[in-house]
Amino acid sequence: xxxxxxxxxxxxxxxxxxxxxxxxxxxxxxxxxxxxxxxxxxxxxxxxxxxxxxxxxxxxxxxxxxxxxxxxxxxxxxxxxxxxxxxxxxxxxxxxxxxxxxxxxxxxxxxxxxxxxxxxxxxxxxxxxxxxxxxxxxxxxxxxxxxxxxxxxxxxxxxxxxxxxxxxxxxxxxxxxxxxxxxxxxxxxxxxxxxxxxxxxxxxxxxxxxxxxxxxxxxxxxxxxxxxxxxxxxxxxxxxxxxxxxxxxxxxxxxxxxxxxxxxxxxxxxxxxxxxxxxxxxxxxxxxxxxxxxxxxxxxxxxxxxxxxxxxxxxxxxxxxxxxxxxxxxxxxxxxxxxxxxxxxxxxxxxxxxxxxxxxxxxxxxxxxxxxxxxxxxxxxxxxxxxxxxxxxxxxxxxxxxxxxxxxxxxxxxxxxxxx
Numbered sequence: 001x002x003x004x005x006x007x008x009x010x011x012x013x014x015x016x017x018x019x020x021x022x023x024x025x026x027x028x029x030x031x032x033x034x035x036x037x038x039x040x041x042x043x044x045x046x047x048x049x050x051x052x053x054x055x056x057x058x059x060x061x062x063x064x065x066x067x068x069x070x071x072x073x074x075x076x077x078x079x080x081x082x083x084x085x086x087x088x089x090x091x092x093x094x095x096x097x098x099x100x101x102x103x104x105x106x107x108x109x110x111x112x113x114x115x116x117x118x119x120x121x122x123x124x125x126x127x128x129x130x131x132x133x134x135x136x137x138x139x140x141x142x143x144x145x146x147x148x149x150x151x152x153x154x155x156x157x158x159x160x161x162x163x164x165x166x167x168x169x170x171x172x173x174x175x176x177x178x179x180x181x182x183x184x185x186x187x188x189x190x191x192x193x194x195x196x197x198x199x200x201x202x203x204x205x206x207x208x209x210x211x212x213x214x215x216x217x218x219x220x221x222x223x224x225x226x227x228x229x230x231x232x233x234x235x236x237x238x239x240x241x242x243x244x245x246x247x248x249x250x251x252x253x254x255x256x257x258x259x260x261x262x263x264x265x266x267x268x269x270x271x272x273x274x275x276x277x278x279x280x281x282x283x284x285x286x287x288x289x290x291x292x293x294x295x296x297x298x299x300x301x302x303x304x305x306x307x308x309x310x311x312x313x314x315x316x317x318x319x320x321x322x323x324x325x326x327x328x329x330x331x332x333x334x335x336x337x338x339x340x341x342x343x344x345x346x347x348x349x350x351x352x353x354x355x356x357x358x359x360x361x362x363x364x365x366x367x368x369x370x371x372x373x374x375x376x377x378x379x380x381x382x383x384x385x386x387x388x389x390x391x392x393x394x395x396x397x398x399x400x401x402x403x404x405x406x407x408x409x410x411x412x413x414x415x416x417x418x419x420x
Contacts, residue, residue: 027170136209329365
């Protein structure tokens with residue numbers, strides 16, 4: 001078993017690095033610390049998060065971990081008041097603590113004691129929750145956030161047999177028996193039943209996760225670069241398997257993760273792509289997809305804008321103006337007369353002809369004289385107010401327009417007019 005851990009460290013490329021060892025006091029983490037002490041050639045730091053949820057038992061766990069650490073440095077953090085789902089809250093707390101220890105330079109990587117048995121449980125849980133191929137990867141052997149899991153090739157049963165054979169003690173967490181947690185029910189009820197049907201089921205599920213992770217790595221290399229706006233036509237031409245992966249990658253790029261995102265959500269997004277209608281929107285967990293004129297924009301509600309400033313010059317026939325110039329956003333019913341036309345038309349119609357997507361129309365700036373539009377963003381000066389051979393007085397303005405970067409969802413556009 002120690003050889004398997006040593007091989008995992010070599011495969012992970014962390015030999016010689018400073019490893020934080022996440023030790024809860026349970027059997028898996030006790031074995032992890034023991035194994036790394038035996039085979040790792042770099043520095044070790046013991047890490048423990050005391051959630052304080054079990055009173056004196058939590059304090060005893062912390063004291064036990066400190067004794068296990070012995071001569072090794074030991075960092076301990078305490079969890080705060082629980083918010084929301086207990087299991088998810090504790091997991092997020094641990095990950096936050098691990099990230100803080102890494103950012104502080106205490107460790108290079110954090111090793112956790114996830115075993116092949118944990119992997120099997122994770123795959124089953126994700127299947128129960130409706131996962132797709134990506135979710136079948138289970139927990140990863142190495143993550144971008146600096147976690148490594150050197151025990152994924154070792155079963156929980158083998159760990160306990162090893163510790164018992166070495167006369168090594170560990171602490172059992174009573175919460176692991178609590179049937180309120182779905183993982184515990186999978187561990188205590190579902191997996192034993194599956195073992196009766198196939199004694200090697202844990203190994204099969206763990207191998208499935210490994211195959212899924214390998215294939216996911218390949219698919220990620222095939223993904224086109226993420227962009228906030230994509231053309232519907234290009235998405236439709238993709239093979240369905242590639243298209244759904246592109247959609248997942250697109251969502252992840254827009255919101256930063258795939259939390260609460262299920263296959264049914266990706267299915268909703270795919271239906272928006274394939275719908276014969278030209279417009280529509282889908283609200284997914286933490287992100288909104290809007291379709292308009294053959295394109296779809298993916299954006300997080302309230303996302304920060306990226307702005308730039310553009311300066312343009314307006315020249316108007318002053319004698320045709322009927323009132324004071326004012327800046328406002330366009331409104332339904334606004335009319336504008338383009339050059340070459342004999343009468344004004346709805347500005348909305350110009351948007352349609354110019355194929356301006358819905359998201360670019362938000363807060364579209366126009367200048368009016370109190371009666372008519374005299375200038376519109378993109379379309380310029382209204383023909384009724386443009387200087388010609390009969391013009392005697394030209395009113396010259398500089399318009400400095402603060403625009404939202406078109407590669408990022410628009411939320412507002414402003415314009416400052418200055419008379420020359």
